[in-house]
Amino acid sequence: MSHPAALANPAQPSKSNSLGLLIAAVGVVYGDIGTSPLYTLKEVFAGHYGVQANNAGVLGVLSLVLWSLVWVVSLKYVLFILRADNQGEGGIMALTALAHRAAAPYKRLGRGLVLLGLFGAALFYGDSMITPAISVLSAVEGLQLAYDGIEHWVVPLAVLVLVALFLIQRHGTARIGILFGPIMVLWFVVLAALGVHGIAQHPQVLQALSPVWAVKFFILHPGMGVAILGAVVLALTGAEALYADMGHFGRKPIARAWFVLVLPGLVLNYFGQGALILSDPQAVRNPFYLLAPDWALLPMVGLATMATIIASQAVISGAFSMTRQAIQLGYVPRMFIQHTSSQEQGQIYIGVVNWALMVGVVLLVVGFESSGALAAAYGVAVTGTMLITTLLASAVVLLLWKAPRWLAVPLLLALLVVDSLYFAANAPKVLQGGAFPVIAGVALFVLMTTWKRGRTIIVERLDEHALPLGLFIASLQAQPPHRVSGTAVFLCARPEAVPHALLHNLLHNQVLHEQVVLLTVVFADEPRIPASKRFEVEACGDGFYRVSLHFGFMEEPNVPLALSRYPNADLAFGAMRTTYFLSRETVVAGNHNVMARWREQLFAFLLKNANSNLRYFQLPLNRVIELGTQVEM
Template identity: 90%
Template sequence: MSQSTVIANQSVPGKSNPIGMLVAAVGVVYGDIGTSPLYTLKEVFAGHYGVQANPVGVLGVLSLVFWSLLWVVSLKYVLFILRADNQGEGGIMALTALAHRAAAPYQRLGRILVLLGLFGAALFYGDSMITPAISVLSAVEGLQLAFDGIEHWVVPLSVVVLVALFLIQKHGTARIGILFGPIMVLWFIVLGALGLHGIVQRPEVLQAVNPLWAVKFFVLHPGMGVAILGAVVLALTGAEALYADMGHFGRKPIARAWFLLVLPGLVLNYFGQGALILGDPQAVRNPFYLLAPEWALLPMVGLATLATIIASQAVISGAFSLTRQAIQLGYVPRMFIQHTSSEEQGQIYIGMVNWALMVGVVLLVVGFESSGALAAAYGVAVTGTMLITTLLASAVVLLLWKAPRWLAVPMLLAFLLVDSLYFAANAPKILQGGAFPVIAGLALFILMTTWKRGRRIIVERLDESSLPLELFITSLKAQPPHRVGGTAVFLSARPEAVPHALLHNLLHNQVLHEQVVLLTVVFEDEPRVSAGKRCEVEAFGDGFFRVSLHFGFMEEPDVPLALSRCQRADLEFGPMRTTYFLSRETAIAGRKMGMARWREHLFAFLLKNANSNLKYFQLPLNRVIELGTQVEI
């Protein structure tokens, strides 16, 4: 259901234990795709597609689901995409950074790939609102089979569950995360057992393993063939999580969990539901719950609700982690990031993202009122991101890996063909409510590109009035100012120019510190930077130094700690002798050529409300002086 579920809020137990890693991967990675059986076949047969619950329809659809799971998830993601790691990290932002590096010799291609990656990441946020809504709604709807007249309680109960889930985020999810693995292992075992029970009743359903049934379905339903992929894709939602969570578990545990437990459980359950529909076409109203014995209905509703909460938690955690990556890479304004664990660096909470997601999810539940209505609008963002992932991976394979073209090109074209068919099948959903994730994605894409462009313009405008560092130092020798003890650190986006905060301090206070450090923080297109490459120091004499600190997009930029580890005898960063000078710009929309006027006002608003460098770089509160300046953009 999510496209880029980067789990940041779970600790991973048993990293040295293969069984523990496998169980943890099942709980965190597969909570999303594991809840798809709740509504996939229900949407196919009970929806507006017009598929008949006869042998041709049932076996044809099951064959499409089976071979889609093998082709898209098993072959494309598990065996291929998982190998496109950025120093062990996965996800669309990591892949975008990798593709950008691969296309370095081709600037225009590099810009196009970055824009594609940004749009894919933006689609994730829109889709991450639908995932909790459709998952929890589909689970709670099982109560309708157990109790008459409870239909009007489904939406309120779903809202209560979802709001409670968002409220606990700020407390961290380490304790809940410990239960994720065992619960999801039980879930997949139950899925397989129920499916096997159904298959025993109608073993002829196993004929769907033959791909000719899928071909026959397309031949007999030429007008419906491609359109039905818009419902079949519901079985694949969450595939992107396999790649996104690679940095937390590694490729092998994710692949083993898929082939040993998840894939068998899903296939057996889908075939069991198909067998039930063959025996009783009326079961299409909710084949998942009707597959269970009557005595097990309420326990299944409870277990399904837990599974959907886990799937929703994965999406929320993914939104936090993806936002942090986007901040590090400079595409999103800085926000306050709260660490919910003193032991696990990856456990974070971003309040603004949490509450925005909660409002979106609640509005979706109240507005659509049923999982069926949401399913009709679901899939546009999923298939869009799947297609973008393949395009980015193609650049990596052909330009970075230099793979043999006779082998790589046919395989990549086959992936693109299947992804394009799924995207085309879901495109009509834009007019059926599927516009929501697309509009949300477009809005966030505009926000990210506006922020990136605005920051670039700010730097360009400041450069117009800046002094070269060498010229500044030479001018000071002619008229040396009064020097005071200690170290002054001036943050600067451009290492070759004198920061405006330094000029303002010298103009107003008429003093310079004994040591003056011009600091530039650089975020690389890689997850982490080794300790040996963290700090670069250049001395200019007369107490002037230029320091560059390098961080990866998965790292927390602790500037005081990084400076204290810069090994240089003539440079000291004592906690009580170091003062940090920050420049805070205020953007003013002007007549200069930069961006459209409405984007200039948008950027000015974002800049005004962005979190300051003080908290973001973990600077000591009592050692910071902030100087403001106005910049016309």
């Protein structure tokens, strides 16, 4: 199945042949799913699921894990979802923009898909909290096997590692990021080696390669069959990262890394752990670490800790990237975005997101105290996002690609059935602690929809009292004001109307600049806008111009830099001859009842604390004049 936009990034063909890029993809993309063997089988055979550590139980579970990796990760994500790129970019926000474009002829469907995508993005933040907590906790718990009586130190050590990880975020990860790829390659090689060692002791475990054992498990355990998927899904956590990080590496390096290194390493390790459990059922308490020789235990704890830090780093960076996309698309208040690398545009830091995630992660570690307790709560947000991704991709396949229905519908239904089973299996976890990521997701969803709705209302209110530009220019010609040299740039949401800042400036200062530009910054559903489509300029007469400046949702909106590259000399934006005028709105309560009162108060709070246009558009401090206006909700 293909479509014209697939692999639209022209850099990808050359990238895909780079061994260095493949290694880097292993380090960034597969950290989360690569650390799943630390806790998956330990959780599956925990007492509350009732799975026996006998031949039928172990082989059945291993078969479920193997074929879940094949179906969900290999087929769904690597071979299918990665083709649903938005000009080479992936992730649920990029997919939402694509689905919205696909449903353009159907307004209600389009709005529904956007809301669905926003909720999936909100759940991703919940996952961004629980992933570092469970990964680092499970790594540090290996010390319990080496030292007696160290149990009470596990939580403080995990918190120390995680807090240190969040503290270094503002300095960027460019330097230590160079080590991510080689360390994770070593990690998967070690996983495979340990797995081969375990399989050699009990080769009968290879029978689980047959899907028959998975079917037998459901037949022998009719009540437990679906419920156990709530634990098996732990082997799939991080599958969304394949799609989210596609823009950095391209589809081919990610796919090759999966099939050449990651999938074999994971499968061999899971089967090695299964072989150990068959040989010694008592090993279910921590089959990952017990699979290693005694002399290798402490080195494995160290390597696992590094791997989980890398996995956590990838999730945190993903949260930063998705927040920037949400800001550009207008669903999140503007925040200060710090670039931590002069070479890589994608390496950014957002302080508010960083500290919010840190607080959430620390609360999870302190509250749950063990990876087993966290695993019991893990999966609701992950499977919810997976299900939403399939629904959005279905809209893209059927409406945008217009794939043959006889081929697309059965495949999409099969994917939806499997995702629904996983989600149903994890739904009861809401009562076991899984409510935390769901509550966080719902809260963020409310925030995003409130912000979007509030901004729309503000624009509508300003439009009600707006003066048409043509009428304004005609009145100036009748009574010309004093004109001063230079260019005045007024940022506005509606270029057809006169901005309030322009009216206030004329009223109080009694002057106009020679050139007056009504500038509207437009963020497209595309990740990047070519230079040829950056500007839309309309001369309105008497020195007035309407200018639309287009950016993609992955681009940095540096307005002065973009204007300085305007190719025509008839409109000059010299650094010392251009003044920027901004309007800052203050919301006051009204009687329109367009939003609930608590949502109005929430929006007013968000608006008050949002990053100003001055910083967000990187305007020069000494060339900006800000004028306030009140808006009644």
